[in-house]
Amino acid sequence: MIKWFAAILGYIYFRFPGAILGFIIGSLLDNYIRSAGGLFENMGGTQKSRVSPGDFELNLLSLASLVIKADGQVSQTELDYVRAYFVRAYGKERANATFRTFNEVIKNREISAQRICAYLHSRTRYEVRLQILHFLFSIAQADGNISQAELNQLSQIAGYLRLNSHDFESIKAMFLKSADNAYKILEIDKSASDAEVKKAYRKMAKKYHPDKLGHMDEAYRKGAEEKFRKVQDAYEQIQKERRM
Template identity: 65%
Template sequence: MIKWFLAVLGYFVFRLPGAVIGFLLGSVFENVSKSSSGSFETVFRNTSQRPVSPADFELNLLSLCSIVIKADGSVNQTELNYVRQYFVSTYGKDKANAIFKTFNEVVKQREISAQRICAYLAGRTRYEMRLQILHFLFGIANADGAVTSGESSKIKEIAGYFRIHFRDFESIQAMFVKKGDDAYKILEIDKTATPEEIKKAYRKMVKKYHPDKVITQDEAIKKGAEEKFKQVQRAYEQLQKERGF
C-alpha cells in the first residue's frame, strides 16, 4: 500500500521522523482515493474508525443535558434530579458520582458549546443513536410536566447540529408535546393518510426506531430506545382504534 511505501522511503531519507510523516501522507492519500469512489460502505467504514469512548460519550451527553436544563435561563431542580437519578439508576451511584465530578471539573475549564459537542458526536455515532439522544433530551425537558418553548427551541437547535431530519424531530417532539395529532406526527404522516399508508408508515418506523438499531453499550440510551419504540407502537394502536382497521 502507498502509506507503507512512503513510510519506508521516508525512513531511508529522514529516519524515524521521515517514516512517520510518510505513513501519514500515504494514509491521507489512500483515504482521499477511497472517498472519491463515493461508496456508502467506504463512508461508513471511515466513520466507524472514529468511535467515541464510553467516558467521552457520558460526559458529552451530560453536557447536552445541562444545556437543555438551562435553556430557560435558570436551573430547574426537578430536571436536574431527573438527570441525576437517570445516571444513578443506569450506571450505579459510584460511577454516576464520578461522571458528575469529572463533568463539573471540565465545565469550570471551558464553556459548553452545543455545536461543538454535536459535531463531535455526529462524526462518531449512527443516525439512530442521535435520534435516541434527542428523545432523552426531551425526556429531561418534560421531567417537570411540560416542555417549554425555550427547551423545545434549544433541542431543535441541537437536532440541527446533529443533522436530524425535521420530520424525525417532529416525531420525537410529538411524543412529549401533545397537540391532538400526536399519533400522526409520531408516525410521520398526515391526518389524511389511508389505513394502508398508516400501516406502511408504522412498518417504516419500526425499522427506524427498533432498539436493535441503537448500537451502544450505554444503558441509559438503550432504555430510552425501548421506551421510544413503545411510543411508536402506542401511536399505531391508537390510530387503529380511531380509524377502525
C-alpha cells in the same frame, strides 16, 4: 469487490486454477472486512473515529446542562432526573465520577452545542443520536412542562446532530400532545390512506426497534423501548379512530 480482483489476478498468473483459488481467498477477505465493519458500527462509530465511553458521557451531560439552563431556571427536578438516569446507565460510582469531571471542566470552558454535536455526529450512528434527542426531551419534561426556550434549544441541538425535521417532529410529538399527535409520531399526515398508515408504522417500528441500541447501556435500551411503545400506541390509536 476483492474476490473478483483476486480471481483476475489468479487467472493472470496461474490461469483457471489460479482464478478459482483467487476467488475463494478474495471471498474470505470480503467477509472478514464486512464483519469488521459491522463490529465498528455496533460500537457507535467507525474504525477511524469512535467516541470513548468517558467522552460520550461528558458530552451527553454537557448537552443536558444546556437544556436544563435553556429557560433561565435550573430545575432541581430536571437535575435529579439526569443524575438518576446516569446512575441507572453507568452505576453510582461511575456516574459520580462523570459529574465531578464535568463540574471541573465547565469551570474553565464555555459549552458549545454546535461543537459537541459535530463531535458526536462524526462518531455515533443515527439511531444513537435519535436516542440522545429523546433523552434530552425527557429532561425538559421532567418538571412537567417543556418551555418554548427549552424547545428552541432542543430544535437547535437536533439540527446540529444532523437529525432530519421529520424525526424531530416525531420525537417532539411523543412529549407534546396535539390533535394529530399519533400521525406526527408516525411522520404522516391525517390525510394518509390506511395503506400508507400501515407502511409508516412498519417503517417507524423498524427505525425505533430496541435492537438498534442493543450494544448501548441499559438506560438507553429502556429509552428505545419507550420510543417503540409510543410508536405502537400511535398506530393503535389511529386503528381505533379509523376502525381499521
